[in-house]
Amino acid sequence: MNLKIQTQDILLTDGLRQHVAMRVAYAMNHGRDVVTRIVVRLFDVNGPRGGEDKCCAIEVRLKGAPALIVEDIQTDLYVAIDRATERVGHTLDRHLARRRDFPMISATRQQPFTDETP
Numbered sequence: 001m002n003l004k005i006q007t008q009d010i011l012l013t014d015g016l017r018q019h020v021a022m023r024v025a026y027a028m029n030h031g032r033d034v035v036t037r038i039v040v041r042l043f044d045v046n047g048p049r050g051g052e053d054k055c056c057a058i059e060v061r062l063k064g065a066p067a068l069i070v071e072d073i074q075t076d077l078y079v080a081i082d083r084a085t086e087r088v089g090h091t092l093d094r095h096l097a098r099r100r101d102f103p104m105i106s107a108t109r110q111q112p113f114t115d116e117t118p
Helices: 014-027 077-101
Strands: 002-008 035-044 054-062 065-074
Touching (some): 002 014, 014 035, 014 077, 035 077, 054 077
Antiparallel strands (some): 035 054, 054 065
16 A cells, blocks of 8 residues: 655645644545555645645545545644544445446356247
8 A cells, every 4th residue: 555645835744744644544544455556636726825624635546446535624624634544444345335336247258148939
């Protein structure tokens, strides 16, 4: 699992990096074998104007499936990270449950049904 953290208008401190890594590791606990890459983007939507504008966007790349993308905006960046990682963890769990419930049909095509009644 490859974790990449990108920031824009936010200083990436060691504490912030550790917080993101810890929360992502906890959220991805069940899906470690299908997750190939995780990109966490942290940015300030409105720049220096203030307000509820700290955004955490998480993109999770999976083997053989479309990417999962979750975004959360809060006044506190740590709250945005916590909520986004929790949501992406639940989304991944749902995705894995669907994979178990509906396994992919093999690539070999079956012969079409033909009615051979006289």
